[in-house]
Amino acid sequence: xxxxxxxxxxxxxxxxxxxxxxxxxxxxxxxxxxxxxxxxxxxxxxxxxxxxxxxxxxxxxxxxxxxxxxxxxxxxxxxxxxxxxxxxxxxxxxxxxxxxxxxxxxxxxxxxxxxxxxxxxxxxxxxxxxxxxxxxxxxxxxxxxxxxxxxxxxxxxxxxxxxxxxxxxxxxxxxxxxxxxxxxxxxxxxxxxxxxxxxxxxxxxxxxxxxxxxxxxxxxxxxxxxxxxxxxxxxxxxxxxxxxxxxxxxxxxxxxxxxxxxxxxxxxxxxxxxxxxxxxxxxxxxxxxxxxxxxxxxxxxxxxxxxxxxxxxxxxxxxxxxxxxxxxxxxxxxxxxxxxxxxxxxxxxxxxxxxxxxxxxxxxxxxxxxxxxxxxxxxxxxxxxxxxxxxxxxxxxxxxxxxxxxxxxxxxxx
Amino acid sequence: xxxxxxxxxxxxxxxxxxxxxxxxxxxxxxxxxxxxxxxxxxxxxxxxxxxxxxxxxxxxxxxxxxxxxxxxxxxxxxxxxxxxxxxxxxxxxxxxxxxxxxxxxxxxxxxxx
Numbered sequence: 470x471x472x473x474x475x476x477x478x479x480x481x482x483x484x485x486x487x488x489x490x491x492x493x494x495x496x497x498x499x500x501x502x503x504x505x506x507x508x509x510x511x512x513x514x515x516x517x518x519x520x521x522x523x524x525x526x527x528x529x530x531x532x533x534x535x536x537x538x539x540x541x542x543x544x545x546x547x548x549x550x551x552x553x554x555x556x557x558x559x560x561x562x563x564x565x566x567x568x569x570x571x572x573x574x575x576x577x578x579x580x581x582x583x584x585x586x587x588x589x590x591x592x593x594x595x596x597x598x599x600x601x602x603x604x605x606x607x608x609x610x611x612x613x614x615x616x617x618x619x620x621x622x623x624x625x626x627x628x629x630x631x632x633x634x635x636x637x638x639x640x641x642x643x644x645x646x647x648x649x650x651x652x653x654x655x656x657x658x659x660x661x662x663x664x665x666x667x668x669x670x671x672x673x674x675x676x677x678x679x680x681x682x683x684x685x686x687x688x689x690x691x692x693x694x695x696x697x698x699x700x701x702x703x704x705x706x707x708x709x710x711x712x713x714x715x716x717x718x719x720x721x722x723x724x725x726x727x728x729x730x731x732x733x734x735x736x737x738x739x740x741x742x743x744x745x746x747x748x749x750x751x752x753x754x755x756x757x758x759x760x761x762x763x764x765x766x767x768x769x770x771x772x773x774x775x776x777x778x779x780x781x782x783x784x785x786x787x788x789x790x791x792x793x794x795x796x797x798x799x800x801x802x803x804x805x806x807x808x809x810x811x812x813x814x815x816x817x818x819x820x821x822x823x824x825x826x827x828x829x830x831x832x833x834x835x836x837x838x839x840x841x842x843x844x845x846x847x848x849x850x851x852x853x854x855x856x857x858x859x860x861x862x863x864x865x866x867x868x869x870x871x872x873x874x875x876x877x878x879x880x881x882x883x
Numbered sequence: 884x885x886x887x888x889x890x891x892x893x894x895x896x897x898x899x900x901x902x903x904x905x906x907x908x909x910x911x912x913x914x915x916x917x918x919x920x921x922x923x924x925x926x927x928x929x930x931x932x933x934x935x936x937x938x939x940x941x942x943x944x945x946x947x948x949x950x951x952x953x954x955x956x957x958x959x960x961x962x963x964x965x966x967x968x969x970x971x972x973x974x975x976x977x978x979x980x981x982x983x984x985x986x987x988x989x990x991x992x993x994x995x996x
Contacts, residue, residue, distance in 0.1 A: 508893075665897050863968065866894040875928045881917050881940065 472560040475567035481697035482568050482576050488688025489579035493586050494518045496685050500678025500740070501590050503671040504786045508868025509594045510670060510878045516589040520605055521582050527609055528578040529553055535614035537564065537577065540624035545615040563623045565695040576692065577617075580637055584613050584645045590786030591649035592656050592858070594667070595865050598873045600856045604848065608648065612844050616644050616837055632833035633807055633815055633826065635704065636693035638748025638799040639837045646793020647838050648845035650784060655849045656858045658783035660865055672732055679736035683712055686743045690750040700812060704750040707758040708743065711750075714762025715742025722770050737791060741769040744795035749803040752815040757806035765798045797834055804830030884979040884995060885953050889944040890918060891964040891972040896942050899963030903946075906955040910995075912945040922969050941972065947982055947995050 498517035505513045524532065531551050538546030550556050553574065561570040585605045592601075617640050619625040620632065627639075634640065659667065669675060690708040694701035719738025720730045745765035746758055753761070773790035784790055804827035807818035817823040852858060859865075864872035871877060891899060896913070903911065917938035924937050948956050957974055965971055984994040 661897065863966075866892070866966075871925060871927070875926065877927060877937075881915055 472562045472566040474560060474569060475696070477697040478565075478567040478695070479569065479572060481701065482565075482572055482692055482695055485688035485692025486572070486576045486579055488685045489576070489583065489692065490521070490685075492682050492685035492689065493521050493579070493583045496678055496681035497583065497586050498678070499674045500682060500736070501593065501786050503674030503676075503678060504590075504669045505593050506667050506868070507670045507879060508870055508877075510674075510870065511876055512598070512869035512873050513589065513593050515598075515874065516593075516601060517586045519602070520586045520589070523602065523605055524582040524585065524609055525578060527606055528574075528581050532581055532609060532614055533574050533577065535610060536581070536617040537574075537622050540618075540622060543619075543624055543626035543629065545618045546622055564621075567696060573695065576695070577621075580641055580689070581609060581613055581617070584641045585609050587642070587645040587788055587792050588649045588652060590788035591653040591784050593785045594659050594869065595656060595859050596869075597857060597860050598869075600852050600858050603856065604652075604852055604858075607848050607852075608845065611848065612644060612648060612841055613640070616640050616840065619836070620833070627833045627836065630829055630832065631816065631826075632829050633752055633803050633818075634748040634800065634830075634833065635751035635803075636690045636747045638744070638796050638803065639833055642744045642747060642792040642796030643800060643834060643837045644841045646789050646791070646796050647841040649788035650782070650793060651842055651845045652849050652858075653782055653784045653789065655846070655853055658781075659785065660862060662783045662785075663778070663781045669733065676732060676736050679739050682743060683739055686712075686747075690747060694751060700751055703811060706755055707750045707753060708746055710755045710758040711746035711762035711765075712739050712742040714759045715739060715745065715766040716762075718763045718766030719770060722766065726774070737769070737773070737787070738766050741765045741791050741795045744792055745799035745802060747796070748799045749806060752803060752807035752812050752818075754806075754808060754811055757808075761799065761802045761806060764802060765795050768798050769795050797838075800830050800834040801827070804828075884982060884992065885948055885950060886977045886979045887944075887946045887948060887953065887956055887960070888975040888977070889946075889960045889964070889972065890916065890941050890974075891944065891960070892966070892970060893940055893942045895964045895966065895971075899944065899960055902959035902963035903956065906952075906959045908946060908948065908952065908956050908959065910946065914943045914945075916941050916943045920970065920973075939970065947979055949992055949995055 494517050498514040502510045502514040534548050534550035535546050538550040541547050556570050556574055558569040558571055560566050565573040619627040620634050620640050687705055691701040691705035716735045716738040719734045723734040724730045742762040745761050769791055772794040773787050805819045807815050808821050809817050816826045819827040918941050919938050924939055927934050927937050982994045983990050
C-alpha cells in the first residue's frame with residue numbers, strides 16, 4: 470500500500486503528542502502533588518516528572534520495539550527495532566498510514582510515560598526513590614510493553630480477537646490501576662492509616678492538575694484517531710461530555726452522602742470520567758458518553774469511599790479506585806455502547822444487538838487484569854526482598870522530600 | 884494556674900492530641916514553628932550547594948490548665964510525642980498570672996476549664 474504523509478494529520482498528532490505529555494507533567498504531578506502532605510509534595514511531583522525522563526529513553530532504546538515491533542507469538546514485539554532501528558520518517562501503514570512512523574512512535578511514547586506515573590498514587594509518601602526507578606523501568610518493560618502489543622501491536626492477540634479499545638482503557642488505565650492495587654498491598658499502609666487519613670495539603674494544585682489532565686486528554690483520545698478527521702472530532706466531544714457527566718454525578722452523590730458538594734469530588738469525578746471514556750471515545754455517541762460518565766461516577770465512588778474503607782488497603786491517592794475500577798467500567802461499557810454508525814472500523818455493542826462484542830471486551834479486560842496482577846506481584850516482591858520498597862519508619866515520619874531529596878517544598882519563614 | 888508549652892515533632896501531633904483527649908484536656912492552641920536543639924537542624928541541597936543548619940519544622944502546643952491538671956497533661960504529651968529519637972522536643976511549664984474569658988469576662992480557675 471502506497472502511503473503519503475498528510476500535513477493536517479501530522480500537525481494534529483504532533484500537537485496531540487505534546488498534549489499527552491502535559492497530562493503527566495504538570496497534570497498528574499499537580500493532581501497527586503496536592504493530595505499528599507506538605508512533607509511529600511516534592512517527592513510525589515518528582516515521581517511523575519522523572520518517569521517522563523526515564524520512559525522517554527526506555528521507549529527509544531527498546532520499549533517501542535517490544536510494544537510495536539515485529540510480532541513474536543502474538544504476545545510481544547521482538548527487539549529488531551532496538552534504538553529505533555528501521556523506524557524512520559516514512560509512514561508505517563500498519564499503524565498510521567498518513568504520518569511519519571517516528572511521529573506515531575513518539576505519540577505512543579507519551580502513553581507509555583503516563584501509565585507507570587499513574588501507579589505512583591498507590592505507593593505515595595513511602596517508597597524509596599532508588600527502588601521506584603528500578604520498578605518503573607522493569608514494570609514498563611514487562612507489563613506495559615507486552616499489553617500494548619496485545620491490544621495495538623500488529624498481530625497482537627487481543628487486536629486479532631477484535632477487542633475495542635480506542636485510546637487505551639485496558640492498556641493504560643486497567644494495567645496501571647490493577648498493578649497499583651498489588652503494589653499498595655505489598656508495600657503496606659502508610660504509618661497511622663487507616664486510624665488517621667492524611668489530608669490533602671493543597672487542593673488548588675489538585676484541581677489545577679485535574680483541569681490539566683482534562684485538557685491533555687483531548688490529545689490522548691482525539692489524537693488516537695491518528696488523523697485530523699471526523700473520528701477525532703467525535704472522540705473529542707465524547708471525552709468532554711463523559712468527563713462533565715462524571716464530575717456532576719460524583720458531586721450529586723457527595724451532596725446526598727456527605728451533605729456537601731466537594732471540590733475533590735468534582736476533580737475525582739472528572740478524572741474517573743476521562744478514564745472511562747478513553748476506550749469508548751471513538752465508538753460511541755455523545756448521549757452514550759453521558760451514561761458512561763454517570764455509571765463510572767457511581768462505581769468509582771463506591772470503590773473509593775466504601776470498598777477501600779471497608780477493606781482498609783492504602784491505595785493512597787486512589788490509583789486503583791479511579792484508574793483500575795474506572796478503566797474496567799470503560800472497557801465493559803465500550804462493549805455495551807459501541808455503534809458502527811459512529812465508527813465503521815468498530816463494531817456494535819451489546820445494546821446495539823451484538824453481545825459478542827461485550828464478551829470480547831470482557832475477555833480483554835480479564836486477560837489484562839490477570840497478567841498485570843501476576844507480573845506486578847512478582848516484580849514488586851522481588852524488589853521488596855532485594856532493594857526494599859519502603860523507606861525507614863523514621864524517614865517516612867520526617868517525609869520523603871527531606872530524606873530522599875534533601876529539599877523542602879515550602880519554607881515557614883522567608 | 885500553669886501554662887504548658889510543648890515543642891514536639893510535627894508527625895507526633897495526632898498521637899499527642901489523642902492522648903490529651905483521653906485525659907479530657909480539650910482546650911489548646913497549636914502553631915507551626917521552626918527550631919532546633921542539639922542536632923543543630925537539617926541539611927538541604929539546592930543546585931549542588933549544601934545549606935547546613937536549616938531549622939527544623941516543629942509544632943508548638945500551648946495549654947493553660949489548673950494545677951491539678953498539670954501532671955496528666957504533661958504525661959499525655961510525653962506519651963504521645965516520645966519516639967526515643969533525638970528531636971522529640973521539650974515541655975515547659977510556666978506560672979500563669981491570670982486568665983480571662985473574653986465572651987463572659989470570667990477570670991481565673993473558671994475561665995481556664
